[in-house]
Amino acid sequence: MYVIDSAIANRIVDRTMKIIGHNINVMNAQGVILGSGSNERIGSIHEGALLAISQNRNVEINQDIAPSLHGVKSGLNLPLHYQGQIVGVIGITGQPCELAQYGELLKMTAEMIVEQANLQDQLQWQNRQKEEFILQLIRDEDKDVDQLTHWGHQLGIDITVERVVAIIEIESVKQQQVHNNQALKQIVHLLQHPDRNNLIAMTSLNQLVILKPAYLNGKQWDPELESHRIDKLLKRIPANMELNLNISLGHFFIGIEGIAKSYRTAKETLAIGKSLNPESSKYLYEDYALQVIFTGLKQHWRGDALSAPYLKLVEADKNGVLQKTLSVYIQHIGDHKQCAEVLFIHRNTLRYRLDKIQQITGTNLQEFHHLLNLYLGQIMHQA
Numbered sequence: 001m002y003v004i005d006s007a008i009a010n011r012i013v014d015r016t017m018k019i020i021g022h023n024i025n026v027m028n029a030q031g032v033i034l035g036s037g038s039n040e041r042i043g044s045i046h047e048g049a050l051l052a053i054s055q056n057r058n059v060e061i062n063q064d065i066a067p068s069l070h071g072v073k074s075g076l077n078l079p080l081h082y083q084g085q086i087v088g089v090i091g092i093t094g095q096p097c098e099l100a101q102y103g104e105l106l107k108m109t110a111e112m113i114v115e116q117a118n119l120q121d122q123l124q125w126q127n128r129q130k131e132e133f134i135l136q137l138i139r140d141e142d143k144d145v146d147q148l149t150h151w152g153h154q155l156g157i158d159i160t161v162e163r164v165v166a167i168i169e170i171e172s173v174k175q176q177q178v179h180n181n182q183a184l185k186q187i188v189h190l191l192q193h194p195d196r197n198n199l200i201a202m203t204s205l206n207q208l209v210i211l212k213p214a215y216l217n218g219k220q221w222d223p224e225l226e227s228h229r230i231d232k233l234l235k236r237i238p239a240n241m242e243l244n245l246n247i248s249l250g251h252f253f254i255g256i257e258g259i260a261k262s263y264r265t266a267k268e269t270l271a272i273g274k275s276l277n278p279e280s281s282k283y284l285y286e287d288y289a290l291q292v293i294f295t296g297l298k299q300h301w302r303g304d305a306l307s308a309p310y311l312k313l314v315e316a317d318k319n320g321v322l323q324k325t326l327s328v329y330i331q332h333i334g335d336h337k338q339c340a341e342v343l344f345i346h347r348n349t350l351r352y353r354l355d356k357i358q359q360i361t362g363t364n365l366q367e368f369h370h371l372l373n374l375y376l377g378q379i380m381h382q383a
Contacts, residue, residue: 004028004080004088008117009035012090012110019109020102022075025091026110029053033071034088044071049089052077056086058103060096075099078107082114130155134201137256138165138209138263145256157199162214164221164252165262166230167270170206171244183243184208190236209266211259214252221252223286230282246270248283251292268292272383294376295383303380309361310377316360323378325353330375334365 009026013035016024023037027049033041047069052059059077066074075093079086090110092099133151137143145159152159170183184202191198191210199211214221216229230247237243250266252258265285272291273283285292297303317323325343332338340347354365363370 002082002085002087002114002118004034004114006034008114009088011035011117012113013037015113016090016106016109019106020092022099022102023093024106025049025093027089027091029087031089041071046071046077046089046091048072048075048077049091052079052089053086062096076103078103080107080110080114082111082118087114126155130157130199131201133157134199134209134211135203137199137211137259138203140260143257143260148256159256161197162221162252162254163199163211163259163262164214164226165250165259165266166210166212167203167246167248167250167263167266168208168210169246169248169270171246181205183241186241187237187245190233209263223249223252223284227282227284234281244281246274246281246283248273249285251285251289265292268295268383276382290376290379291383294380297380298383306373307377307380309363310374310381312362313357313360313374314381322353322357322360325350326357326374327378329354329365330371330378334371 004026005028009028012026013024017037024035025033025037025041025046026035027033027046031046031050031053033044033046033049036042048059048061056079058079061069061072061074061077063074066072073093074095075091076096076099077089077091080088080090090106092102092106133148133155136148149159168184168187184206187208188200191200191208197213201209203209212226216222216225226249230249234245234247237245248266248270250262250264250269253261269283269285269288269292272288272295273280276288276291277283294303294306297306313322313326325339328339328342332342336347336350340350343350345353357363357374358365361374363374365371365374
């Protein structure tokens with residue numbers, strides 16, 4: 001059963017007292033005054049309302065009857081109904097004969113406000129349920145698919161739709177009067193209009209998670225197509241919002257169980273992308289795949305063993321010159337001429353640095369597995 005609270009009662013009082021110049025009281029189903037133009041009456045029992053509730057009828061109280069009832073003045077009391085149930089009473093102070101013309105109008109207005117408030121409550125409840133459903137999808141890999149299917153059906157969500165996870169993060173807001181929460185709401189509006197069947201939830205005060213349909217072309221997962229869609233979204237954000245946004249897109253995994261994995265890759269892509277390329281705002285898993293994959297080896301003996309040679313170089317190379325040299329060397333697949341040109345150094349200087357790297361790490365850069373080991377160690381260090 002829907003219950004009128006103080007907020008709804010005060011809304012009815014404010015709205016209806018603008019229509020007529022009489023005092024309005026709004027009582028709950030127990031006859032307690034929750035809202036009134038006379039604040040001193042709030043919280044008291046209105047016996048006229050109890051009479052209207054018990055008999056389910058309009059009750060007129062004139063000057064002769066009013067003194068015999070507790071907390072009552074002359075006026076008209078009308079029961080408020082919602083879905084066939086009495087949920088409260090609206091009382092109008094004055095002479096009943098003068099109020100008859102207003103009674104049904106005010107009753108209808110009050111009942112419309114109650115209905116609107118109930119629909120808003122239902123919508124808010126449904127939105128909270130949707131957010132909780134989405135959070136369940138991204139946080140738990142071991143899912144009860146039958147239970148989630150039933151839950152999704154109740155919320156109007158088809159969980160058979162293949163989805164990939166994206167994260168939108170507000171890094172800062174330049175205008176102090178604009179709060180992160182308001183900005184995120186505007187972004188949610190952009191994501192929902194036009195409707196693209198996105199599932200959206202807030203994971204923090206400055207972060208949204210979006211479960212996007214993975215098959216934008218209706219056939220298969222295409223990260224390049226999704227990248228273009230992200231570019232379009234960034235262009236649609238109004239310039240006057242002056243937001244510093246970061247958007248990451250995770251890897252796509254088949255099935256409902258894959259959503260949590262996709263979310264984890266989106267989180268790791270965002271963290272790694274911001275670390276390696278802070279000037280960017282869009283971070284795609286495909287661009288940081290190796291770093292994301294090897295993140296899972298951190299704090300594990302396998303990862304320690306893999307990165308050990310490279311970490312020797314990090315320890316010895318305080319100014320980072322040798323690390324940069326190795327990175328360029330790997331990038332150009334050992335082409336000495338190109339490496340020297342990119343580093344703006346003489347080839348003899350390059351040879352000296354490469355020898356130094358081999359000496360420190362105990363590796364042979366001419367052997368593929370040694371070079372690969374250093375490369376993977378570099379990735380581990382960056383992840």
